[in-house]
Amino acid sequence: MQNYIHGYSETEAGRLEDQASILASYLHYDSYFPAGSTVLEAGCGTGAQTRIVAAANPDVHFTSIDIDAHSIKRAAEEIGRLGLRNVSFQQADIFNLPFSPNSFDHIFCCFVLEHLPTPHMALQSLKKVLKHGGTLTVIEGDHGSFLSFPETAESRRTVQCLVELQANAGGNALIGRELSALLRKAGFEKIRVSPRQIYADAGRPGVMEGFSKKTFIAMVEGVKDQAILHGLISKSAWEKGIADLYKATEEYGSFVYTFFKAIAGNS
Numbered sequence: 001m002q003n004y005i006h007g008y009s010e011t012e013a014g015r016l017e018d019q020a021s022i023l024a025s026y027l028h029y030d031s032y033f034p035a036g037s038t039v040l041e042a043g044c045g046t047g048a049q050t051r052i053v054a055a056a057n058p059d060v061h062f063t064s065i066d067i068d069a070h071s072i073k074r075a076a077e078e079i080g081r082l083g084l085r086n087v088s089f090q091q092a093d094i095f096n097l098p099f100s101p102n103s104f105d106h107i108f109c110c111f112v113l114e115h116l117p118t119p120h121m122a123l124q125s126l127k128k129v130l131k132h133g134g135t136l137t138v139i140e141g142d143h144g145s146f147l148s149f150p151e152t153a154e155s156r157r158t159v160q161c162l163v164e165l166q167a168n169a170g171g172n173a174l175i176g177r178e179l180s181a182l183l184r185k186a187g188f189e190k191i192r193v194s195p196r197q198i199y200a201d202a203g204r205p206g207v208m209e210g211f212s213k214k215t216f217i218a219m220v221e222g223v224k225d226q227a228i229l230h231g232l233i234s235k236s237a238w239e240k241g242i243a244d245l246y247k248a249t250e251e252y253g254s255f256v257y258t259f260f261k262a263i264a265g266n267s
């Protein structure tokens with residue numbers, strides 16, 4: 001995938017793992033599927049979510065796909081290392097799935113649609129391989145939901161640079177709020193969207209470290225070179241903005257961000 005904004009580096013793989021671990025209690029306390037069912041995980045990346053949902057559902061078989069061969073290899077190694085035997089990996093494109101219609105009981109897709117120029121077409125493609133009566137679970141963020149204290153023009157601008165770069169690459173970093181509409185347009189029914197808000201202050205040092213620093217600021221810092229190169233911000237404003245984001249992780253700071261988890265039916 002040429003325009004994938006976060007890239008496929010070791011640093012990004014580590015960030016995805018930190019993100020999945022810290023967010024597991026917010027996003028996956030209800031990620032359970034009926035025993036004996038089959039789940040297609042679309043866009044599994046390096047398996048950061050796979051290892052959580054597969055471990056929580058030992059009697060469910062997961063087929064985890066990604067378009068990137070290197071990510072699939074890494075995910076398979078990690079799942080093997082953990083001794084999880086209920087996952088098969090396959091390199092595949094969501095828009096050209098190598099499965100027959102009505103193949104899976106459920107589909108799970110996390111942090112993928114935000115990178116696609118045509119997320120509604122991805123949902124339509126996934127719907128074809130989902131059995132009637134099955135469900136699709138989608139999880140996405142929305143950078144417009146980010147609030148911090150303190151907050152400055154520069155800290156807001158660094159986050160906005162990420163939103164703009166992702167839009168330039170054909171994605172949408174504000175997709176969380178749109179999930180319900182996208183699912184409806186793709187023909188899904190019984191759509192339930194559950195906002196999952198993360199709040200961190202000095203009283204929650206684990207969330208501040210794991211989410212605010214290692215997930216959110218790390219993600220923003222990842223686009224520094226692109227933001228400056230494309231003239232979206234000056235180097236000095238970028239450096240002040242990042243320093244200001246870190247101030248919000250200190251003793252008197254606070255961080256707020258909302259993820260959106262949608263579950264939709266296929267009648």
Ligand SMILES: C[S@@+](CC[C@H](N)C(=O)[O-])C[C@H]1O[C@@H](n2cnc3c(N)ncnc32)[C@H](O)[C@@H]1O
Binds near residue numbers: 020066094
């Ligand atoms: C942000 S990563 C998320 C990975 C994983 N779901 C997680 O939450 O850690 C997005 C993943 O979607 C994959 N992807 C993007 N377009 C795809 C496509 N058309 N078909 C399959 N995978 C795709 C990328 O290769 C990348 O691994």
